[in-house]
Amino acid sequence: MILFIIYGCSETAKESDPSGTYVTHFKNEYSLTDDTLIIRNINSSNQAYNIERKSGFQKIRNGVLKSKEFKSAKWDATYNEDSKVLQQTDLGNQVYITDHNGVKLGDSEYKKIK
Template identity: 35%
Template sequence: MKTKMLFLSLCLAALWSCKGSKDLQSFIPGTYIDYARGEYSESSDTLIIGEFNEIKDSYPIIRKTGFRRIGDGKPGRLEHAAEKWLGIWDGESGSIQVPKNSKIISFYPDSGVLLLGTREYRKIAGGN
C-alpha cells in the first residue's frame, strides 16, 4: 500500500510540474519593451517572441532597437537596428537560451516581466 501511495504521489508531482511549465510557456509569446534614458543617450528595445516550435524546442525572437545620442542636451539622429534570434527552450530552468549571443531570457509572469541579462522588459501584448 505504501508503494502505491508513493507512486501516486510521484505521478501527481510530475503532472503538477508539467502544468507549471505549460502555464509559463503560454505566457511567453508576445511583445516586450524596455526604455532607458541617461545623460548621453536614450534607447528603446522591443523583443517579439513568437509561438513555441515543438519540433525544434525553440522560440523565434525578433529584437528591434532604437538608439539616440544626446549631445549638448539635444537629441541626435535616431538609429535603428533589428536582429533575428532563435531561442532554445530550457524546461528545467524555465528560460530561453540564445546561443547566437550567449544570452539567457528569464520570465516572471506574475509581474509581466522578462529579464534579458539584467535588462528588464515589460510585456505589452500577446499570450496570456
Template identity: 40%
Template sequence: MKTKLIYLSLGILAFTACKGPNDLQSFIPGTYVNHAKGEYSEAFDTLTVGELNPVKSSYPVVRKTGFRRIENGKLGKQEYASEKWLGIWDEESESIQVAKNSKIIRFYPDSNVLLLGTREYRKIGGG
C-alpha cells in the same frame, strides 16, 4: 452532498493539474518593451517572441531598437537596429537561451515581465 463534494474536488484537481509549464509557455509569445536613458543615449527596445517550435524546442526572437545619441546635452537623430535570434527552450531552468549572444531570457507571468539579462521588458501584446 458527498457526490457534489467529490465532483468539486475532482474539478479543483483537474484545474491545478493544468497549471505549470504549459501556462508559462502560453505566456511567452508576445511583444515586450523597454525604455532606457543614460548620459550618452536614450533607447527604446522591442522584443517579439514567436510561437514555440516543438520539433526544435526553440522560439524565434526579434529585437528592434530605436535609439538617439545624446551629444552636448542634445538628442541626436533617431537611429534603428534590428536583430533576429533563435532561442532554445531550456526545460530545467524554464528560460530561453540565445546562443548567438549568450543571453538568457526569463519570464515572470505574474508581473507581466520578461528579463533579458538584468534588463526588464513589459509585455504589451500577445503572440
C-alpha cells in the same frame, strides 16, 4: 470532468509559453532608448523560439538629442521551462522569464504588452 482536465492542461501550457511582445524604455546620459522583443514559438515539440529585437535610440551629445536611429536583430533560442530561460547557443544571449509578466535581457527588464 475530462474536459476540465484537458482545459486545465492547455491553460498551463499557455501560461508557460513565453511568446509575446515585450517593451522597455530607458535613458542615461548618453542615449534615450525604446526597445521591443518579439518572442515567437517556432516548434513547440522541442521548445524552439525565434526572438526579434527592435531598438530605436537617440544619442545625447553635449546635452543635445540627436536624430533617432534604429537597429534590429533576430536569433533562435531554446526554452528551458524548468529554469524559465530562453537560451541562444551561438552567442550566449539569455532571456529570463520573470514572475511578473515580463522578461529580462541583460540588465534590461521588459514588460509584456501582448
